[in-house]
Amino acid sequence: MNGIIHPRFHPEGLQVCPPATLEEVFVSMFDYMDRLIRIVKPTSLLYVMHPCIDLNLIQETEEMILRERFRVEGKEVLPREASSSRDPNVITPGTEFMEKLSQALKYYVRARLSSDPLWSNIKVILSDANVPGEGEHKIMSFIRAQRGREGYDPNTRHCLYGLDADLIMLALASHEVHFSILREFLNIWVLREYLELDMKIPNPVQQLDIERLIDDFVFICFLTGNDFIAHVPSLEINEGAVDLIIEVYKASFNKMGGYIVDTDKVKDKHAAFLKVSRLEKFFHELSLYEEKIFQKRYRL
Structure with a gap:
């Protein structure tokens, strides 16, 4: 729901006017949800998840704490830049808006289940901001739990x-073959096939396993950063960082002795999921490119 809610508040660049009232916000959201349902035509289950954690709010809170600490220590605190956007606190758990949104979504789901033929044979799960956890991780946890049930297709x-x-990485890490992401419609199984081609190791020391290659791909891509971790300073996606780490991985695979990630004992609480000695060799090979990258940036 993040991808549906935020554009209602941030219509900049979409050539539309921002909704004037709360009712218009909800009507706009529900019209868009109806459009998605018509595109996808779910046959079994619909999982509706609206936001539980607002990372912008977390960052603002951390900034406020730092500012107060600097003020107490007598350090100069520069004035905050004014933002032209709406208050980010509005779509944060515990606010009046989020409570009204939960109630509106319940009404919307009940109304569609009782009147819309596209909803007639599906089960609906509504997970609102009162359920702990970040949205995409709640959905992926549900999918993993279904995989573990007897009779799962x-x-x-x-x-x-x-x-x-991040949804792309989470979908890959689920190892579900039949997976699509509806943005500019992305079929994960096509991406898996391209990864199998692009990450083909020359003269591998062992028989290649696409599932383990995918695990390693997801892991090394964390070096470019995500919502929770900073990127390695020399690795910027817009500078071709993903291509670089793939090439370094392929060139390092035999030197490392195989895969970096090991999920064979995923249920063992004391198991190691990373081959640290292999990761160290990968980092060494990757570090050989850092000076050239920084020199190129300096010249530019």
Whole structure:
């Protein structure tokens, strides 16, 4: 729901006017949800998740704490830049807006279940801001739990709507083959096939396993950063960092002795999921490019 809610408040660049009232916000959201349902036509389950954690709010809170600490220590505190955007606190758990949104979503779901033929044979799960956890992780936890149930159909098709690029990594890490992300419609199984081609190791020391290659791909891509961790300073996606780490990984695979990530004992609380000695060799090979990258930036 983040990808549906935020554009209602941030219509900049979309050539639309911001909704004037709360009712207009909800009507705009529900019209868009109806459009998505018509596109996807779910046949079994619809999981509706609206935001539980606002990372912008967390960052603002951390900034306020730092500012207060600097003020107490007598350090200069520069004035904050005024933002032209709406108050980010509005779409944060515990606010009046979020409570009204939860009630509106419950009404919307009940109304569609009772009147819309596209909803007639599906089960609906509504997970609102009162359920702990970040949205995409709640959804992926649900999918993983379903995989562990007896009688689960491995050919189940999943379609996830959302604008966050992290969803691509989470979908890959689920190892569900039939997975699409509805943004500029991304079929994960096509991406898996391209990764299998792009990450083909020359003269590998062992037989290649696409699932383990995907685990390593997801892991090394964390070096470019995400919502929770900073990127390695020399690795910027817009400078071709993903291509670079793939090439370094392929060139380092035999030197490392195989895969970096090991999920064979994922249920063992004391198991190690990373081959640290292999990771160290990968980091060494990657570090050989840092000076050239920084020199190029300096010249530019």
